[in-house]
Amino acid sequence: MVDAMEILYSFEIPKLHDSVVRYQGWQAPKTVIYHADCDASFSATWPEYYHPGNGYCTRAHYYVCPFCGHRSNPSREHVGLIINKSDAIPIDIIFSIVSCKDWVDLQMQGHQVVLMGDQLIKQPKRFYQTIRFDFKSLRVLFIDDVKGEKKVKIYDLEHISGTTNNLYGYVGMLHQCRTRSAAINYAPQFRMLFKVLRLEFEKRMSAITGYRVKDVYQATGVSNEHGYGAGMIFNMAWRMVFPDGPALTKPLSFQLWEWSRAGNKAINADVINLGRRYHSFYDALIRGHNITYLKPFMRRWLHKNPGSITAFKGIVMLSDDINEQRLLLDVLSRKQHILLRIFDDAQALVFLKRFRKEYKNQLIPFLSNHFEWDIITMYSQLEAENKATFWETHPKLRDVHDELVNILNKQRFEYVELLKADGLAEKSNGLEFVIPETGADLVNIGVALKNCVRSYTNKIQQGQCIIVGVKKANKFVACLELKPLQGNGALLVQAKLYANKSVHTNKTINNKVLSWAYRHRIAPNTSDIDVKLFEKQKGA
Ligand SMILES: [Zn+2]
Incomplete structure (x- = not known):
């Protein structure tokens, strides 16, 4: 025995889109256009232009139909845009609210055009889609009937906020009823559709719970993001499980x-x-x-x-x-x-x-x-x-x-071992010259003197430089960079005190560093150090 079905409300949009354009500025040399009045498609090359939001786009929505001579008027006509390969654009659509013993359906049927690679758009195909509110299992299903084969998706509340960005799989062609479609001229019908659906839903849910189920209504409006009524449909899926909880608003689903x-x-x-x-x-x-x-x-x-x-x-x-x-x-x-x-x-x-x-x-x-x-x-x-x-x-x-x-x-840096520089370490004249052995030693010098000597790790390991720390009373006071020369000896290329101040600003350290350098065949090659200062002292 078949349950009695009752159509509670129905309306048709005979021409949802005047034409369908494969849109984005793809590198494809041709852009395909489907003209609904002629039920035929053609392709041609259009100039690109730059749109700040969409990137390079084609001007293809300005066209003259080769079949009927129609000159398009994109500001007044409804142009469906195929942006993703999987987009299917409805040309006409009938909405119905159908009631049965255990469920209430929002059914959508009509014709759609799809994109097939670079080919012309094929003849519109029929589609049958159903959003089913199943009061027996307290689930909402989306049923897509493709050539008699039914694909069923259950509204997944665990992921419900994650899916609101990908509505097509849940609300089907409702998603394509956007501002640029003719749906905008059917606002009273959409309002009635969702009112009938909501009242029937409330009646059924209240019969199950024994109290009046509230907060089902959510404003239905045309929005590019959600299409008509999608927010309320998600809230209804939510309310079937939590009829006494808060409504699934956008802030709640976000939280x-x-x-x-x-x-x-x-x-x-x-x-x-x-x-x-x-x-x-x-x-x-x-x-x-x-x-x-x-x-x-x-x-x-x-x-x-x-x-x-x-x-x-x-x-x-x-x-x-x-x-x-x-x-x-x-x-x-x-x-x-x-x-x-x-x-x-x-x-x-x-x-x-x-x-x-x-x-x-x-x-x-x-x-x-x-x-x-x-x-x-x-x-x-x-x-x-x-x-x-x-x-x-x-x-x-x-x-x-x-x-x-x-x-x-x-x-x-602790475990990075540095190349050894033998013979340079020594204590003399109250200063201690130390060669860092590990990356951690370098970090210590860098922290103490507030410089970036730690970034020299690689250079040291490749033998391109030698870093020498200078301590006084067991505290770092200066840091020297040497450039080893082939054969023997080295150049002193940097000599810095705390916070990268040049060593020559401290006469004592300047002279003691130079005296150490000359003893080790290191030639000063930087304005960080003042040789005259040292000569003066020697001469004195
Ligand atoms: Zn035409």
């Missing part, structure tokens, strides 16, 4: 998506299944995430930000102090763009837990003012002993980031 991680989605399979088994939305959310002890302030939070469910476990793990938990949620909401997912990230939690132990009540100010994600990235790259060093150093909140940069740099 549910953005606050979730691949491994921990706010709306996960468990939450959805609980919703389908008639649990209330918040109950499904809490149970679906195994939150065993929910404090009243967290429940209030959930009502404001359902996406915050993914942060609860981490926050409870970080602190058992209810005031601090509340502050952590507060800071999360104020700094969403930075702290997104922080309480749901294993590496971040390891760092924050230790931070709270070492810095006590400074965690909130740190998160509010000084947190950056590369702090987590850098910390998790540190070896255990360097992690320990970091906590021992206990930098000020605002220096946490830079201190991690330093430690990580040292770690990276």
Whole structure:
């Protein structure tokens, strides 16, 4: 026995597009145009022009049809644009709302043109598409009937916000009813279509839940992004599972998506299944995430930000102090763009837990003012002993980031062994000349003298230069760069004090460095050092 079907509403757009143009400025020499009135296509070469949003485009929508002589008027006519290879552009379309015992359909049928490589556009083909609201399984299906073979897609709430950018697969030709199509002249019919659909949906859902299901309506409008009514259709798919929850608005779907991680989605399979088994939305959310002890302030939070469910476990793990938990949620909401997912990230939690132990009540100010994600990235790259060093150093909140940069740099350079330069190291006249042996030694000189000597690692290893650190009273005071000469000896090409000041600005060091240099057959070859100063001293 076949269930009785009833058509609740139907309307037709006999000419949705006047012509279809293969659009983008592809390198294809020809652009194909389909003229709907002639039901035929032709191709020709058109000049390109540059459009700031679309790149190079063709002027193909200005054409004279070779079949009927029609001169196109793109500002008044409806031009369908094939932009992606997979685009199918409807030429005519009939919308119907069909009601049956267990489901309500939004059906679309008509003719479409598709692009076949470089060929002319083929004769329009029939299409049958159905968006089915199945009240038995509480699912929404998109059924695309291609030559009698049905392709079925189930609206996937887990990925619902990720899919809103790729609507075609879910709303079919509805997606092509955009501002540049004739749909713009059928606003009253579209309003009626969606009103009939919505009222029937509300009636069916209310019969299931026993209460009036609200917030189904969402404004239907022509928009290039979504086509007619797509937002409401997604909200209906959502409301079938969570009829008592908040409506799936754009900000909510953004939050549910953005606050979730691949491994921990706010709306996960468990939450959805609980919703389908008639649990209330918040109950499904809490149970679906195994939150065993929910404090009243967290429940209030959930009502404001359902996406915050993914942060609860981490926050409870970080602190058992209810005031601090509340502050952590507060800071999360104020700094969403930075702290997104922080309480749901294993590496971040390891760092924050230790931070709270070492810095006590400074965690909130740190998160509010000084947190950056590369702090987590850098910390998790540190070896255990360097992690320990970091906590021992206990930098000020605002220096946490830079201190991690330093430690990580040292770690990276520590194992680089530098070429040996024998015989240059010595202690004389109260100065100590040292040759760095590892990358870490170079980093130390660079940090002490505030210069970039660490970037010389490769040059040193290739034998192109020798770096000499100069210490006084066991502190670095200068840094020298030598260029080895073939055979024997070297040139002194740089001699810098703190912050790249030239050595000659300190007479004592200038003269002691020169005396060391001459003894080792190193010829000064830089204005960093003053030879006259040295001669004067010798002469004196
Ligand atoms: Zn024509």
